[in-house]
Amino acid sequence: MLSRALISGQNARALMVLGSRATATSASNSSAVQTAEQNLPEFRRPVRGEPGKVRLGFIPEEWFQFFYKKTGVTGPYTFAFTLSTYLVSKEIYVMEHEYYNTLSLAIIWIAGVKFIGPKLAAALDKEIDEFEDSWNKGREFEKEYLAGAIETEKKLQWGMEGQEVLLQAKRENVALQLEADYRQRLFTAYTEVKKRLDFQAEKQNIERRIAQKNLVDWVVAKVRASITPDQEKQNIDKCISDLAGLARA
Amino acid sequence: MAFGDYPALYDPQKHGPYDPARYYGKQDIPLAQVKLGELGAWLGRREKTPSAVAGAFSRAFWRWQHKYVQPKRSGIAPFFQLVVGSSIVFYIFNYGRLTSHRNYKYH
Numbered sequence: 001m002l003s004r005a006l007i008s009g010q011n012a013r014a015l016m017v018l019g020s021r022a023t024a025t026s027a028s029n030s031s032a033v034q035t036a037e038q039n040l041p042e043f044r045r046p047v048r049g050e051p052g053k054v055r056l057g058f059i060p061e062e063w064f065q066f067f068y069k070k071t072g073v074t075g076p077y078t079f080a081f082t083l084s085t086y087l088v089s090k091e092i093y094v095m096e097h098e099y100y101n102t103l104s105l106a107i108i109w110i111a112g113v114k115f116i117g118p119k120l121a122a123a124l125d126k127e128i129d130e131f132e133d134s135w136n137k138g139r140e141f142e143k144e145y146l147a148g149a150i151e152t153e154k155k156l157q158w159g160m161e162g163q164e165v166l167l168q169a170k171r172e173n174v175a176l177q178l179e180a181d182y183r184q185r186l187f188t189a190y191t192e193v194k195k196r197l198d199f200q201a202e203k204q205n206i207e208r209r210i211a212q213k214n215l216v217d218w219v220v221a222k223v224r225a226s227i228t229p230d231q232e233k234q235n236i237d238k239c240i241s242d243l244a245g246l247a248r249a
Numbered sequence: 250m251a252f253g254d255y256p257a258l259y260d261p262q263k264h265g266p267y268d269p270a271r272y273y274g275k276q277d278i279p280l281a282q283v284k285l286g287e288l289g290a291w292l293g294r295r296e297k298t299p300s301a302v303a304g305a306f307s308r309a310f311w312r313w314q315h316k317y318v319q320p321k322r323s324g325i326a327p328f329f330q331l332v333v334g335s336s337i338v339f340y341i342f343n344y345g346r347l348t349s350h351r352n353y354k355y356h
Contacts, residue, residue, distance in 0.1 A: 046268040051320040058329035089356065093340075096350035102336070113325060125322060 057113065256304065270311035272304075 053061035067075035087093040258273040283291045295301075317327040340347070 040263060042263050043265045044268070044271070045265050046270075046315075049315070049320060051323045051326070052316040054317075054324075054326040054330075058326050058333055091351045091353060091356055094347050094350050095352070096347060109329075117325065121322075121324070128321060 057110075268311075270308055270315050272308060 055061060055064060064076045067079065071078070084093070088095065093099075255267060256273050259267060260273075261267070264271075264273060277294060278291065280291070313327075313330075317323060317330065
């Protein structure tokens with residue numbers, strides 16, 4: 001019951017918001033911070049900059065720039081030299097044993113910076129890059145994966161467009177089949193009607209022929225019946241006389 | 250305002266993520282741009298409570314950190330700055346004892 005109450009609806013959303021807020025590292029993935037107040041002039045996000053420029057290993061570049069406007073480029077060095085001359089000559093800066101210790105230390109450090117420095121810097125830079133890459137890799141992979149998913153989705157959508165064309169073709173195919181079937185049926189109806197009409201015509205012809213034949217037979221029979229033996233005799237005589245006449249000729 | 254709290258004037262909605270190197274009060278003219286005659290008035294406008302002074306030192310420390318220590322490819326400069334600065338500070342601290350090492354009576 002409790003778990004269902006937690007998972008369902010508003011509570012789940014609130015939990016998700018809470019989780020995302022707890023893990024958010026930048027404004028881009030927490031919508032709660034994206035407000036109109038970001039446009040205020042006081043709203044500033046700290047930016048990690050490049051290291052400040054220095055000269056002689058540690059003196060800020062700004063110190064030299066401060067002198068340039070008043071004294072020209074030799075000013076800061078002249079100032080340093082004259083000030084140190086003053087301090088040393090008045091023994092405000094006392095050259096005790098620590099001074100010589102400092103000199104030897106400075107030589108060692110400068111040599112170290114000049115000879116080991118570049119290699120060490122390269123090695124450390126490489127390590128920094130590797131560290132950053134290791135953090136970025138997952139994100140890059142995620143981006144690539146999502147880009148691939150988008151590509152696949154686009155391809156699928158393209159395939160769906162093909163499906164639409166295919167469907168259209170199928171529809172046309174079905175329409176063609178329907179048309180063919182319709183014409184087939186039309187032809188069947190035509191042939192059937194023609195067959196029946198032919199049958200009727202033939203029947204009539206046959207009836208007429210039979211009737212004619214019967215009439216002819218009847219007339220012939222009547223005529224035969226009407227011939228008497230006398231007439232037959234006369235006829236035969238006539239035939240004989242005709243034959244005799246022909247024989248003579 | 251107790252220890253470890255944000256400055257009283259800091260408002261996350263208004264100022265964005267907290268930057269320890271930033272002053273969240275009313276902006277005044279930077280000290281480098283103040284004319285000598287206006288220096289008294291400028292100092293008069295400053296807060297002089299212990300917490301304000303501590304805050305100023307803290308902001309200076311964080312500005313130094315952001316500029317020289319925290320950048321991605323920071324060099325050896327902050328180490329030398331620390332060494333030179335502490336040398337000067339401890340020289341001043343020990344000045345009374347160091348003067349006994351002077352080699353010349355007259356300068």
